[in-house]
Amino acid sequence: MENTQVTVMALIKAKEGMLDVVKQELLALIEPTRKESGCISYDLHQSQEIANYFMFYETWQSKADLNAHLAMPYIQRLVEKSEEIFAEPIQVTLWRKDS
Numbered sequence: 001m002e003n004t005q006v007t008v009m010a011l012i013k014a015k016e017g018m019l020d021v022v023k024q025e026l027l028a029l030i031e032p033t034r035k036e037s038g039c040i041s042y043d044l045h046q047s048q049e050i051a052n053y054f055m056f057y058e059t060w061q062s063k064a065d066l067n068a069h070l071a072m073p074y075i076q077r078l079v080e081k082s083e084e085i086f087a088e089p090i091q092v093t094l095w096r097k098d099s
Contacts, residue, residue, distance in 0.1 A: 005040070006066055007059045007095040013087040014052040022085050025078055026054055032074055033058075038065025052087070063094075 014022035026044050033042045038061040047053035060066040069075065082090065 003062045003064070004096060005059065005061060006063050007097065008056065008066065009093050009095065010056040010058070011091040012054040012056070014054070015085055015087045016052070018085045019052050022052070022054065025081065025085065026056070029074060029078065032072070033069060036065070036069055036072070038062060038068070066094075 012022065012026065023046070030042060030044060033039055040059040040061060042056065042058045045055045045057060047055075058066075060069065
């Protein structure tokens with residue numbers, strides 16, 4: 001499984017009054033992440049129904065590449081800010097492509 005391609009859905013809910021801050025923080029992750037080894041896609045989505053909900057839809061060459069991404073300084077900085085700007089912990093699910 002470690003060398004199998006993995007897709008990630010990460011759901012993020014901004015705290016009330018923190019929408020613009022969260023959006024800017026998340027947008028700032030896109031460029032450096034897309035340059036990482038093993039990143040196939042890294043796309044940010046914002047809910048059309050509930051503005052303070054965001055989702056990253058990501059595809060990585062392997063779980064090892066995803067783990068390296070999670071250790072990046074810019075991801076760690078966001079984790080440090082998470083209690084201040086997110087309404088709840090990020091919900092992360094990992095997926096595999098079966099077709």
